Amino acid sequence: MTIQDINSPPGATGGLSRTRFFLSNEFGLILLIIVFAVIFGLSARGFLSPFNLFTLGRNSAINIMIGLSMMTVIVTGGLNLAVGAMGVSAAMVCGWLIEGLGVPWPLAILGGLAFGAALGFINGWMVVRTGLHSFIITLATMSIFFGAMIFLTRAEAFRDLPAAFSAFGKMKFANYLSPLLLVTLAVAVALAWLYRATLTGREMLAAGASPAAAELSGIRVDRMVILCHMLSGGLAGLAALMLVARNGAAIPSMAGQLGQDWLLPAFLGPVLGGTLLQGGKVSVLGTVLGAFLVTMLSSGLLMLQVGAFWVQTFLGLMLLVAVLLDKARRSYLARRNLA
Amino acid sequence: MSEQKAIFEARGIEKAFPGVMALKGVNMTLMPGSIHALLGENGAGKSTLIKVITGVHLPSAGTLLLDGTETQFSSPRDAIAKGIGVVHQERNLFPRFSVAENIHLEQLAAGYLKPINYSALNEGARPWLEALDLDIDPATPVSELSVARMQLVEIAKALSLQSRVLLLDEPTASLTSSETERLFTILRRLRDGGTSLVFVSHKLEEVQEICDRVTVLRDGANACESRSMDGIGRHDLVQMMIGRAEGAAAWRHRDTTGQPEVLGLSDVSTSLGHKGVNLSVRKGEIVGLYGLVGAGRTELAKAIMGKFKVTAGKVQVNGKAVTIPNVASAIHDHGLGYISEDRKSEGLILQHSVLANAGVPIWRKLAGRFGALRDKRIHDAVLPYLQKLEVKTPSLNQTVANLSGGNQQKISVAKWLAAGVQFLIVDEPSVGIDIKTKAYLHELLRELADAGTAILVISSDMPEMIALADRIVVMDDYHITGEVTNSGVYDDISHAIMGLIHDAEEDSGAVVPLKEISV
Ligand SMILES: Nc1ncnc2c1ncn2[C@@H]1O[C@H](COP(=O)(O)OP(=O)(O)OP(=O)(O)O)[C@@H](O)[C@H]1O
Ligand SMILES: [Mg+2]
Numbered sequence: 001m002t003i004q005d006i007n008s009p010p011g012a013t014g015g016l017s018r019t020r021f022f023l024s025n026e027f028g029l030i031l032l033i034i035v036f037a038v039i040f041g042l043s044a045r046g047f048l049s050p051f052n053l054f055t056l057g058r059n060s061a062i063n064i065m066i067g068l069s070m071m072t073v074i075v076t077g078g079l080n081l082a083v084g085a086m087g088v089s090a091a092m093v094c095g096w097l098i099e100g101l102g103v104p105w106p107l108a109i110l111g112g113l114a115f116g117a118a119l120g121f122i123n124g125w126m127v128v129r130t131g132l133h134s135f136i137i138t139l140a141t142m143s144i145f146f147g148a149m150i151f152l153t154r155a156e157a158f159r160d161l162p163a164a165f166s167a168f169g170k171m172k173f174a175n176y177l178s179p180l181l182l183v184t185l186a187v188a189v190a191l192a193w194l195y196r197a198t199l200t201g202r203e204m205l206a207a208g209a210s211p212a213a214a215e216l217s218g219i220r221v222d223r224m225v226i227l228c229h230m231l232s233g234g235l236a237g238l239a240a241l242m243l244v245a246r247n248g249a250a251i252p253s254m255a256g257q258l259g260q261d262w263l264l265p266a267f268l269g270p271v272l273g274g275t276l277l278q279g280g281k282v283s284v285l286g287t288v289l290g291a292f293l294v295t296m297l298s299s300g301l302l303m304l305q306v307g308a309f310w311v312q313t314f315l316g317l318m319l320l321v322a323v324l325l326d327k328a329r330r331s332y333l334a335r336r337n338l339a
Numbered sequence: 340m341s342e343q344k345a346i347f348e349a350r351g352i353e354k355a356f357p358g359v360m361a362l363k364g365v366n367m368t369l370m371p372g373s374i375h376a377l378l379g380e381n382g383a384g385k386s387t388l389i390k391v392i393t394g395v396h397l398p399s400a401g402t403l404l405l406d407g408t409e410t411q412f413s414s415p416r417d418a419i420a421k422g423i424g425v426v427h428q429e430r431n432l433f434p435r436f437s438v439a440e441n442i443h444l445e446q447l448a449a450g451y452l453k454p455i456n457y458s459a460l461n462e463g464a465r466p467w468l469e470a471l472d473l474d475i476d477p478a479t480p481v482s483e484l485s486v487a488r489m490q491l492v493e494i495a496k497a498l499s500l501q502s503r504v505l506l507l508d509e510p511t512a513s514l515t516s517s518e519t520e521r522l523f524t525i526l527r528r529l530r531d532g533g534t535s536l537v538f539v540s541h542k543l544e545e546v547q548e549i550c551d552r553v554t555v556l557r558d559g560a561n562a563c564e565s566r567s568m569d570g571i572g573r574h575d576l577v578q579m580m581i582g583r584a585e586g587a588a589a590w591r592h593r594d595t596t597g598q599p600e601v602l603g604l605s606d607v608s609t610s611l612g613h614k615g616v617n618l619s620v621r622k623g624e625i626v627g628l629y630g631l632v633g634a635g636r637t638e639l640a641k642a643i644m645g646k647f648k649v650t651a652g653k654v655q656v657n658g659k660a661v662t663i664p665n666v667a668s669a670i671h672d673h674g675l676g677y678i679s680e681d682r683k684s685e686g687l688i689l690q691h692s693v694l695a696n697a698g699v700p701i702w703r704k705l706a707g708r709f710g711a712l713r714d715k716r717i718h719d720a721v722l723p724y725l726q727k728l729e730v731k732t733p734s735l736n737q738t739v740a741n742l743s744g745g746n747q748q749k750i751s752v753a754k755w756l757a758a759g760v761q762f763l764i765v766d767e768p769s770v771g772i773d774i775k776t777k778a779y780l781h782e783l784l785r786e787l788a789d790a791g792t793a794i795l796v797i798s799s800d801m802p803e804m805i806a807l808a809d810r811i812v813v814m815d816d817y818h819i820t821g822e823v824t825n826s827g828v829y830d831d832i833s834h835a836i837m838g839l840i841h842d843a844e845e846d847s848g849a850v851v852p853l854k855e856i857s858v
C-alpha cells in the first residue's frame with residue numbers, strides 16, 4: 001500500500017473503480033433513461049416514431065447546450081442566472097447583423113457568439129471586481145441584458161433569416177437524427193477534453209475547487225473566473241442560435257420573460273449529472289445525460305396528455321428529488337466508506 | 340497504578356476504507372491521571388483510531404469500553420456527552436464565527452429560540468484563552484487568526500468541555516516551544532486532576548517529556564500496546580515505529596559566500612506592517628527565518644510572492660529590481676515558489692486527486708500544443724518526489740482529503756520540490772511529518788540547495804531550523820532583529836536566537852508576563 005502502488009500508471013483501473021462507476025450518477029441516469037424510454041415506448045403511442053425521435057433529439061440538443069452553459073459557471077462555484085437573457089441577446093445580435101447590416105450569415109453567427117462571450121465577460125469581470133457572489137451579479141445583469149435587448153429591438157423579431165438557418169433546423173439524417181444534436185455532442189466532447197486534458201480546463205477546475213490554493217500555486221484565479229463566464233455566454237448564444245434554427249426566426253421572447261424559461265433546464269442538467277454546486281468538479285457526460293432525461297420526460301409526459309403546467313411541476317419536483325437522492329447516496333457511500 | 344481501573348479501552352479495533360485497511364485489530368487502554376502517547380509513522384492509523392474512539396468513524400470491528408462497560412458512539416456529540424473530548428489533527432473551526440462562538444459551539448444557547456448572550460459567551464471563553472496565554476479578543480473571527488493560533492483556539496475549545504478523556508491529535512504540530520511548554524503545564528495539571536489524556540506527536544522529545552504510557556502503531560497494528568514509558572528511550576520508540584534505527588542526516592557546513600544573490604530585499608515595507616526589512620538569499624544557500632508565532636514571517640513570504648503589496652524599498656531577483664504584481668507572475672516569470680504552512684486551505688485542493696495536486700505548479704511548463712496536458716507527463720515529473728518522501732496512498736488517483744495528515748503534507752511539499760523554481764520559501768515544511776520522512780525531507784532540501792536553489796526556511800521547530808539553515812535571520816513583530824550564523828551546535832544557536840527575540844521585546848517594552856494559569 002506504499003510506494004509500489006503509486007508506480008502504476010495514471011488511470012489504471014481496478015475493481016474498485018468499476019464498482020464506483022455503478023454507484024455513479026452517470027450510471028443512474030443511463031438506467032433512468034432506459035426505464036423511462038421503455039415506459040413511454042409502451043404507453044405513449046408514437047413516442048418511438050421517427051418524427052418524435054427527431055423532435056426529441058432537436059429539443060434535447062438545445063436543452064443540453066443550456067445545461068452546459070450553466071455548468072461552465074458552476075465549475076467556479078458560481079451560478080449564471082442570466083443564461084437565457086444572454087443567449088437571446090446574442091441571437092438577436094446575430095439576427096440584426098444579418099438583417100440590419102447585411103453581414104453574411106456565417107460571420108453573423110460568429111458575431112452572435114462573440115457577443116454572448118462579451119456579455120459573459122461583463123458578468124465575470126464584475127464578479128471578480130466586486131467579490132460578490134455571481135448569483136447577485138447575474139440576477140442584476142439578467143434584467144439589464146434583457147431590458148436593453150427589448151429596448152433596442154423594440155421587442156420585434158428577425159424573421160427574414162437566410163434559408164440556410166431553418167433548413168439546418170429541419171434537416172434530418174436517416175429520417176430521425178437532427179444535426180443540431182451532433183453540434184451539441186461535438187461541443188460536449190470538446191468540453192470534456194477541455195476539462196480533462198488541457199491546461200485551461202484544469203486551471204478552471206482548480207480555481208473553482210479552492211481559490212486560495214490555486215492562487216498560491218500560480219493560477220490566475222480571476223482570469224479563470226472571467227473565462228468561465230465568457231464560455232458560458234458563448235454556449236448560451238449557441239443554444240439560442242439553435243433555437244433560432246428550430247423556429248426559423250430570432251424572437252425576443254423565445255426564452256420567456258427575462259429568459260427565465262431556461263433556468264429549469266439549465267440547472268436540471270448539471271445537478272442531475274452530478275456537477276458539484278460548490279465548484280471544482282464537473283461531469284460533462286452527466287450534464288448531457290441529465291438534460292436528455294429531462295427533455296425525454298417532458299416530451300413523454302406531453303404525449304401522455306399531461307398538461308404543460310403539470311410537466312413544469314413535475315420537473316421542479318424532479319430537481320428536488322434528484323438533489324435529495326444524491327445527498328442520500330453520498331451519505332450512504334460515506335458511511336460505508338465507499339467514496 | 341496497577342490497582343487503578345482503566346477508564347477507557349479499545350479492543351480489537353478494525354477499520355477499512357476503500358482500498359485501505361487502516362486499522363487491523365488495535366488495542367489501547369487508557370488510565371485515569373495519565374498522559375498516553377500514541378505514536379506511529381504517517382498513515383499508521385493514529386488519527387483513524389482517534390476518530391473511532393470519538394465517534395467520528397464507526398469501526399468495522401472491535402469493541403469500545405467506557406469504565407468497563409461496552410459502549411457505542413452514534414456521533415461525535417454522543418462521545419462528548421459521555422465525557423470524551425478531542426482535538427483533531429485538522430482544524431475544525433468555523434472561520435466566520437468568532438473565537439468565543441467556536442469555543443462554545445456545542446452549548447451556544449439554552450434553547451432553540453433563546454437569543455445568544457454574546458457578552459456572557461465572550462466572558463465564558465476568556466479563561467480558556469488565558470489559560471493558554473492566548474492574547475486575543477474572543478469576539479475576533481477565527482478567519483483572522485494564524486494557523487498556530489487556530490490550533491490554540493481548538494485546544495481551548497476542547498479544554499472548555501472539561502472531559503474525562505481528552506485526545507489530542509498532534510496539538511503541537513504548529514506551535515513553537517514556548518507555546519508548547521504552556522500547553523504542557525496545563526496538560527500536567529489536568530493529569531493530576533485525574534483526566535486521562537492521549538497525546539499524538541512526531542516530536543519525540545515532547546513525548547518523552549510529558550507522557551507516562553505509550554502505544555505505538557505500525558501499519559494499522561500495535562507495535563506496542565499501552566505500556567509504561569519507564570525505561571523506554573528515544574531509540575526504542577523509533578525502533579518500534581519504523582522497525583529500525585533513525586538515520587537523520589545532521590547539519591553540515593555549506594559555503595555559499597561566492598555565489599550570486601538570488602533574492603534581495605532592501606528596506607522593504609509591506610502593506611501588512613513590515614518595516615525596513617533587509618534580507619538576502621544567495622544561490623544554493625539555505626536561510627532560516629525564525630520568530631515566534633505572529634512575528635510576521637508567513638506574511639513576509641506572501642508579500643515576496645506578490646500576494647500582498649510591497650509599499651516601500653526594493654525587491655531584487657538575480658540582482659534586478661522587480662515589482663511582482665501577483666503570485667502567478669512570481670512563480671512563472673521570476674521562478675519563486677512558496678510552500679504554504681496551511682496545507683488544508685492554501686496548500687492543497689483537498690477534493691482533487693494526488694496527481695492533480697502534485698502537478699499544479701508545473702502544469703504550464705508541461706502543457707503542449709493547444710495547452711494539451713497529458714497525465715503521463717505530470718506523473719513522470721512528480722513521481723520521483725512523491726516516492727522520495729514515501730507518500731502512502733492506494734493510488735495517485737486517490738482524493739487528497741482521504742490521506743493521512745502527514746501524507747497530505749508530503750504532497751504539499753513534493754509539488755514544490757518538483758516545480759524546479761530558483762528560489763523556494765518553505766513555510767513549516769514538516770508539520771505532521773514523521774521522523775523518518777523528516778530526515779528525507781531535510782536531505783531533499785539540502786540536495787535542492789546544492790543544485791543551486793536558494794531556500795528560505797520558516798519554521799517554529801528550532802531543531803529543524805538548526806539542522807537545515809546556513810544562516811538564521813530572526814524576526815520579531817514585523818522587524819528583522821538580527822542574524823546568527825549557524826554552527827550546528829544546538830545550545831549556542833538557540834541561545835543566540837532567543838537572545839535576539841528577547842532583546843527586541845525588552846526594547847519595545849512588550850514583555851509578556853507569564854500569567855498564573857487557572858484551569
Ligand atoms: N476517509 C478516508 N478514506 C480513505 N482512506 C483513509 C481515510 N482516512 C484515512 N485513510 C487511510 O487510512 C490510513 C491511516 O490514516 P491515519 O490518518 O489514521 O494516519 P495517521 O497515523 O494519523 O498518520 P499521520 O501521522 O500522517 O497523521 C492511511 O493510509 C490513510 O490513507
Ligand atoms: Mg493523523
